[in-house]
Amino acid sequence: MMPELGKYAEAVLSSYGVSIALLLVLVWASLRRARRVKKQLEDIESKAKRDG
Amino acid sequence: MNLNALWAYANPKKFIQATDRVLPWISILAIVSLVVGLVWGFFFTPEDYRQGSTVKIIYIHVPSALMAINAWLMMLVTSLVWIVRRHHVSALAARAAAPVGAVMTVIALATGAIWGQPMWGTWWAWDPRLTSFLILFLFYLGYMALWAAIEDGDTAADLTSILCLVGSVFALLSRYAVNFWNQGLHQGASLSLDKEENVADVFYYPLLVCIAGFVLLFIALVFLRTQTEIRARRTRALLARERMG
Numbered sequence: 304m305m306p307e308l309g310k311y312a313e314a315v316l317s318s319y320g321v322s323i324a325l326l327l328v329l330v331w332a333s334l335r336r337a338r339r340v341k342k343q344l345e346d347i348e349s350k351a352k353r354d355g
Numbered sequence: 356m357n358l359n360a361l362w363a364y365a366n367p368k369k370f371i372q373a374t375d376r377v378l379p380w381i382s383i384l385a386i387v388s389l390v391v392g393l394v395w396g397f398f399f400t401p402e403d404y405r406q407g408s409t410v411k412i413i414y415i416h417v418p419s420a421l422m423a424i425n426a427w428l429m430m431l432v433t434s435l436v437w438i439v440r441r442h443h444v445s446a447l448a449a450r451a452a453a454p455v456g457a458v459m460t461v462i463a464l465a466t467g468a469i470w471g472q473p474m475w476g477t478w479w480a481w482d483p484r485l486t487s488f489l490i491l492f493l494f495y496l497g498y499m500a501l502w503a504a505i506e507d508g509d510t511a512a513d514l515t516s517i518l519c520l521v522g523s524v525f526a527l528l529s530r531y532a533v534n535f536w537n538q539g540l541h542q543g544a545s546l547s548l549d550k551e552e553n554v555a556d557v558f559y560y561p562l563l564v565c566i567a568g569f570v571l572l573f574i575a576l577v578f579l580r581t582q583t584e585i586r587a588r589r590t591r592a593l594l595a596r597e598r599m600g
Binding site: 304306307308309310311312314315317318319321322325326329330333334336337340341343344347348351 | 393397398402407408409411412415416419454455458461462465466469470472473572576579580582583586587589590593594597
């Protein structure tokens with residue numbers, strides 16, 4: 304299944320590895336912050352409602 | 356389509372409602388396009404007669420480089436909208452896009468260097484395109500640092516918008532450096548409206564799918580991160596009101 308990459312295998316695999324890792328970190332960090340900020344806003348809004 | 360209708364999305368609530376509806380679909384399309392494009396390119400395309408298997412790096416390098424430049428151009432447009440019409444959502448969208456663009460620039464620089472070592476015999480050269488790309492990356496860092504350094508949101512949006520206008524020179528230089536100066540190592544564009552200049556079809560079609568995947572991923576991330584910036588801004592406003600009252 305793995306294609307024959309020859310003498311450039313290291314270059315090709317490291318390119319894919321570095322890029323996919325960076326994209327995954329970016330997506331993970333964006334989702335994590337999105338959840339955290341959304342929760343924080345919901346808490347503050349519900350507290351503001353409670354306090355009138 | 357009535358372009359004036361677009362201004363409705365300058366309303367933060369409306370923006371969040373609209374993007375909430377489309378975000379799951381764009382995300383799914385992005386994942387599908389990226390998986391199909393990268394698997395097609397990596398497993399099912401032949402070696403190039405000159406570049407060998409390093410040609411497979413094209414499926415990451417070209418889309419990321421394209422997005423690095425276009426992310427900045429998107430930031431330019433939204434910054435101009437902020438300067439002219441003072442819509443907060445547009446300034447926050449520019450802020451949201453910057454880290455995505457910066458990561459795309461890092462990927463383009465890293466994959467370019469990894470490809471350059473076996474092909475050019477060097478990781479780096481002070482070639483016009485490479486150098487303008489490095490400067491573009493520094494502009495991304497400066498842009499994000501400026502947003503983080505200024506507490507008042509409107510002042511930060513004003514100053515970062517000006518920085519974005521200045522940085523646009525380098526975004527355009529990154530794109531056209533190969534055409535302006537011929538002494539660099541970097542080859543001409545892999546994609547062009549002129550079919551004669553494109554890479555061979557066997558590489559071209561998976562490359563198009565990868566580009567579509569990167570564009571969709573960029574849109575999804577910018578929507579998500581803009582929503583986050585809108586909510587963070589509202590949180591700061593509510594906390595400030597609470598402290599005062």
